[in-house]
Amino acid sequence: MDFQLSERRQALQQAVREFAEKELLPGVIERDEKSEYPLELYKKLGSMGYVGLPYEEKYGGSGGDYLDYALCVEEISKVDASLGISYSVAMSLYGGSIYNGATEEQKMEFLPDVFSGKALGGFGLTEPNAGSDAGGCVTTATKKDGRYVLNGLKCFNTNGPLAEHFAVYALTHPELGQKGLSLFHVKKGTPGFTIGKIENKMGIRAAQVSELVFENCEIPQSALIGEECTGFKQAMKALDGGRIGVAAQGLGIAEGAFEIARKYLMTREQFGKPIYRNQHLAFKMAELECEIEQAKYMVYKAALDKSEGRPYTIPAAKAKLVCTNAAMHVTTEAVQMLGGNGYMREYHVERMMRDAKITQIYEGTNEIQKLVISGALFR
């Protein structure tokens, strides 16, 4: 067992940290207030090779692995969790869906733009009546004259208004229920495909989340990824990878808030001494530090399991549960430790607390993670 990151990984981590501090931090509060996505900064990250980290170069990636990618999501999310999730969705949900199931020809067509960071990718699974129970989807893909015709509505689609490429799950065989789901690649601008309501959210406000509307949207047969009726399995596999991304996002948020609180406790004085000298606060920080460390090892382990070809469904679910709970706990405590200032925008921790909440909800709520973990315990 080696708990030490290699020097190469440390250099990668340090490089993304430097970029995040110099480029992402300056406008992060304004972007949150205005719900503005930093597309140019995302493209800049892409031009330096950080976007397609876990994928091969021939698909526009950088030939790294999932731990490299998790480190990158973590560092970005310490500063800007909105960018963190947008990146994670493009890489692990869109990227994972297409990469895992597509033919070589489809990969060469649908991946390089997204993996090189020139374009964003989206993932359309959730529907108004199919959230935790993704098997309840009703969007259909009907075969007609050698093409598929999509009809239905996907909701809560991260990157929806901005993405060029989408992985969309629809029923080719509605009579089979979730077993009738199939996966398709859909391009922005395809006739019959429009962006519906853009959500006004509590947190990750700079990320763009919207409905995807399909009204007699015709796509070619070559847009089918994998075989018909394998969509549910493909979605679950992509979500396993996605959960590592969300776990890394949660870890980053927790670390970002922790560091702000740590510095604040050392500089803020009350009763004639820095407030960290109150044992209550120092002990609280000691506990949070342990929680963060635990979260870190869990997500790094899950990422390594995936990279090294071991089963990672359960490690990913555990990491998502622990890291996102840590994010919520640490940010809430950080707001409290900063007192009134913690409640104010310019101190960042209130934003981090709002951002943390969603990590416990998307890509399978934490209750669903417990279903996955406990399911494996009592098989």
Place this chain on the structure above:
Amino acid sequence: MLARQVKADGETRYDYSGVEAALRLKAQPGCEASVFVLVLGCAKEAVQQVREAIAMGADDGRALDLSDQAEPDAAAFARIFAEHVQEEDFTLLLSGSFPLDADTAATGLLTAVKLGIPFVSHVDSIQHAQEGTALTVVRKADGRVQTLSVSTPCLASVLPHPEAPVYKTVAGINRAYAREIELISVQCEGSSVRAEVRGREKAQGRKRGRLLTAVSTDEAVRQLIAEITEQHML
């Protein structure tokens, strides 16, 4: 050229302005330069800085280990640098402006004098020469901006540009950690420099450990010691 600087607060820093300027120049259209970094410092640190520069886009580099040296002065730094570049075929030497030699800012000048080449300080930007061997440099000093034509080879100490940092790329990082870095021990005695190749710092890549099986305990210890000696850990 990068040299370790021990600041008044005791912290060790390196100034990357020279490397950044070289990389900006290399990125100019039509410029076919290759960037070689020379780092002076303690072995481990110096190798690390060479890797960082390669990660930023430099083509290659060499680490000069000064660990045995007491605090060297500007003249010693200059002798070491001059000794190491005079055999090379270079067009332009670049350094940061202030980081060398405990803030005297004299290393650049003294190195240029040793090499017998022109020296320009406070350089803000450099324009690649389309034809001929002269470079156009913009200098900012004492509230004045000057545009000069400088013949090459020459040495320029450049001003930092914190507003336009050069970031490390993933490809650069992978390259930097997948290669061996040349490490040379240097010593300055009076006016002479003694250099000795200490070896090459191993590639970091993703090399896995090796399980020593079917060897005696003594042989295993011998192999382990050989390994860590090679990596300069002993």
